[in-house]
Amino acid sequence: MAKGGLISELWAFMRIRKKFWLVPIIVVMVAVAALLVFAQGSALAPFIYTIF
Numbered sequence: 001m002a003k004g005g006l007i008s009e010l011w012a013f014m015r016i017r018k019k020f021w022l023v024p025i026i027v028v029m030v031a032v033a034a035l036l037v038f039a040q041g042s043a044l045a046p047f048i049y050t051i052f
Helices: 005-017 022-038 046-052
Strands: none
Touching: 005 022
């Protein structure tokens, strides 16, 4: 598997099938995941978890 294989395959899928509307969904999902991971050990964790 090449370096960045998953990302390159996902990009190829979106490019070939014209599914560019998936890009904002993926970006939001990655941002929420990063927020949960980075806020896990902080004092903001109880406030972030109440959103979900």
